Amino acid sequence: MPGMADITGDSFSASLVRAAFLAQTRLKALQSRTARRYMNLHALSASLDLFKPGAIVPWVSYLFPTELLTSYRLTPMIPEVGSATLTGTDLREPLEAAAARMPLARDVCSYHRIALAAVENDMLPAPSMCLGTTPLCLGKECLLEMLAVRHNVPFREVRVPLPPDEGETSPEVIADVAEQLRVLHEDIGRWTGRKPDLQRAIRLSNRASAAWGHLMTERLAGRLEMDGRLTFAIVFLGQLLWGTEEGAKDFERLLSERGRRDLMAPILDGGRRLKRLLWLHTVPHHDTEIFDLIREQGAVVILEEMGQMHLETVDPEDPFPGLAGRLANNVLWGSSARRAHLNVALAKQLKVDGAVHFNHWGCRHGLGSLPVVRSAFAQAGIPFLAIDGDALGRGGAQQDKARQAMESFLELL
Amino acid sequence: MPYCYYTCNLIPLDLIIRAGYTPRWLGGFLRDPTASTRRDAPSVHPMTCPYVTKLVAAADALFGAAPDGGTSDDDASGAADGSRPAASPDVLVVPGGCDAARRMGDLLAATYPDQVFVLPMPRGSEPEVAETLATDLRGLEDWLGACRPAGTAPVTDAAAATDTDQREPTGALSNVTQTDCCVPSLDYPSPPRQGGVFVIAGPLTDDSLLRLIERLGAHVSGLESCTSPDRWRPLAVAAGAAAAMSAAGATREAEIDAATRLAPLDHEALAARLLEIGMCPRRSTTHRRDHLARRLDQSRPSSIIYARQSFCDPGAYDALLAADLAKERGLPYLEIEVDFPFDANGPLHTRVEAFLEAQLLDEDLLSDLDY
Known part of the structure; x- marks a missing residue:
């Protein structure tokens, strides 16, 4: 049975294995006809193309406006998405062994550590360019620029000042970021020798954003109850597809009941009310126990903090200010006080029973804001739980501890 | 003069002194480990570097209320020195160079409202970056002015201060005494020389x-x-800071050099200078690599030791960079994980000793081969 190691090669046999693997994923999508399955297919398909010989591989930060790439028919290589995907495959063991051999300290973010081990051991394609954004963390900027230096490829960083604690980023700042994006978009064209079609990418991205924005509005208004753990994956993978035809169609599939039926919150017997949780920060991708427990206890992640992106469209005629605004006003960017304030407001709007903060291993940005966020929830009288874990982890003592903490928390609620 | 504590040396002391404050590096006021802690003291996640962890505790000792059961000013401080009691006019500036430092600033700003300023610190040094930093430095200056207690004044006596014949700071700057001011006093125990x-x-x-x-x-x-002295000395660009520099062993030339720079503050130049000097691990990898390579070429060492704090992201990637540079030069390389403050005992001592002994052994063997 071929595994991921056979898929990520650049040989003829690898391309055959890729084709077979995609056919299998396509079949699943055709059978289910849900947005989630199609998104898996399209994200996988686009990502596997990055392994083909001669492919242009832009390594980018998680919040990078990927429309700048799809404008040139490029698929982004996002370290966080790549790491989460690979550690869910049969490459996990060799990848962890490679990471353990690597001289990089073990206490850095595991997304970035694993991504580095993967690219240094040919499990992820080497970068053709590295494009960062100051949001959300410094670690991934260090990773991207180090990769650029090692592989002798261009590195650019979009500098985004912190937004104010209250209100939106000033128009002057947006204009500055927009100008950086405009220059970068031109640079990408120069490096790749390709002709852009940014308007098309933006129109397609807008179709996806309109669909996702509508869904989020419905969820925030309480008219639609979806499982935030599952919708998290939609946005996470969706980062690879904004601005593509496939991405537009996949997000639009969410608008139909059939298209989103495998993402819905469970319905309890006897009309019992679900305990509603707000999930903050990333999720443990491969640890199903926590979420099984949540479901078993009659609870659901009603909304995920990181799902709040691409909620509005941007002007295709003048896209850079819109893309800049999206980046500068991202809910996770800014001071801890801003993050706390936005999340408490969100929790109140959603009338959640409690909030859970996932303390991802090595994330200084997330862990650092925890005390302020926790304090804000305490002041608002909203139960709050912070659990330690590794987003890429699977099992272990830390997971047991997190599960026990979650169990007690749910009982308290 | 009220104190302006700061957490990182990328703060131009000149600006602080001119604003009417005595600068104090918070790292010089760490909490006595045996001192009691307030029940409501801010705490950080255990996966935070010891520097930030200790500075948060130090800040609470200085800015927080008295610990539970404590009544006197000394109890309130909890610091090793005679620091000021709570509710003082003192302020704290936190340059947010890395995520942990930025979040430390956020936490302290939320805990002690109106007493903490978080200064964004960029990675790059392009002209537009320097321009943004200059604006932020102006913002810091304005904030310091707004926080300054009534009855105190900013330092405007530039004429007196720029009198380079004066051995001691004059005018308003004379308030900045050696005992009040606190900058890192780290220096080489003996002059550095090549081959070490x-x-x-x-x-x-x-x-x-x-x-x-x-x-x-x-x-x-x-x-x-x-x-390190190569870093903080050039940054302490004011005559007022010269007193502290003198205390820390700066040369007379450096003092005069510093004093002559007390012209009206040029925020753009200051920002550019700050970015030029502050080539720390958080900076652009390319620039940092060039900087380290230059320093290695100048000092021609025989080995490299990287003392990295645990849970330090920029340090982790910087250590990889240093390891690459060592490999390129064929230099033995050792990375050690250290605490803050540095503790030279225990396993760390053994590791450094083993590393250095191995080199001496290598040299001896090579000498034998020569015969």
Whole structure:
């Protein structure tokens, strides 16, 4: 049975294995006809193309406006998405062994550590360019620029000042970021020798954003109850597809009941009310126990903090200010006080029973804001739980501890 | 004069002194480990670097209320020195160079409202970056002015201060005495010379790591740390800071050089200078690599020791960079994980000793081969 190691090669046999693997994923999508399955297919398909010989591989930060790439028919290589995907495959063991051999300290973010081990051991394609954004963390900027230096490829960083604690980023700042994006978009064209079609990418991205924005509005208004753990994956993978035809169609599939039926919150017997949780920060991708427990206890992640992106469209005629605004006003960017304030407001709007903060291993940005966020929830009288874990982890003592903490928390609620 | 504590040496002391404050590096006021802690003291996640962890505790000792059951000012401070009691006019400036530092600023700003300023610190040094930093420095200056207690004044006596014939700071700057002001006092125990160990480290409170190397029979070729004299001396660009520099062993020329710079504050130039000097691990990898390569070429070391604080992201990637540079030059390389303040005892001592002994052994063997 071929595994991921056979898929990520650049040989003829690898391309055959890729084709077979995609056919299998396509079949699943055709059978289910849900947005989630199609998104898996399209994200996988686009990502596997990055392994083909001669492919242009832009390594980018998680919040990078990927429309700048799809404008040139490029698929982004996002370290966080790549790491989460690979550690869910049969490459996990060799990848962890490679990471353990690597001289990089073990206490850095595991997304970035694993991504580095993967690219240094040919499990992820080497970068053709590295494009960062100051949001959300410094670690991934260090990773991207180090990769650029090692592989002798261009590195650019979009500098985004912190937004104010209250209100939106000033128009002057947006204009500055927009100008950086405009220059970068031109640079990408120069490096790749390709002709852009940014308007098309933006129109397609807008179709996806309109669909996702509508869904989020419905969820925030309480008219639609979806499982935030599952919708998290939609946005996470969706980062690879904004601005593509496939991405537009996949997000639009969410608008139909059939298209989103495998993402819905469970319905309890006897009309019992679900305990509603707000999930903050990333999720443990491969640890199903926590979420099984949540479901078993009659609870659901009603909304995920990181799902709040691409909620509005941007002007295709003048896209850079819109893309800049999206980046500068991202809910996770800014001071801890801003993050706390936005999340408490969100929790109140959603009338959640409690909030859970996932303390991802090595994330200084997330862990650092925890005390302020926790304090804000305490002041608002909203139960709050912070659990330690590794987003890429699977099992272990830390997971047991997190599960026990979650169990007690749910009982308290 | 009220005190302006700061957490990182990328703060131009000149600006602080002109705003009417006495600058104090918070790292010099760490909480006595035996002192009691307030029940409501801010706490950080255990996966935070010891520097930030200790500074948060130090800030609480200085800015927080009295610990539970404590009544006197001394109890309130909890700091090793006679620091000021709670509710003082003192302020704290936190340059947010890395995520942990930025979040430390957020936490302290939320805990002690109106007493903490978080200064964004960029990675790059392009002209537009310097421009943004200059604006932020103006913002810091304005904020310091707004926080300054009634009855105190900013330093405007530039004429007196720029009198370079004066051995001691004059005018308003004379308030900045050597005992009040606190900058890192780290210096080389003996002059660095080629062929020794090049040390790259995060913040260090003292020279114990360097002395350890010397005690073990080696010598130091150079030091690259955010508290190293090559870093903080050029940044202490005011006559007022010269007093502290003098206390820390700066040369007379450096004092005069510093004093002559007290012209009207040019924020753009200051920002550019700050970015030029502050080539720390958080900076652009390319620039940092060039900087380290230049320093290594100048000091021609025989080995490199990287003293990295646990849970330090920029340090982790910087250590990889240093390892690459060592490999390119064929230099033995050792990475050690250190605490803050640095503790030269225990396993760390053994590791450094083993590393240095292995080199001496290599040299002996090579000498034997020559015969």
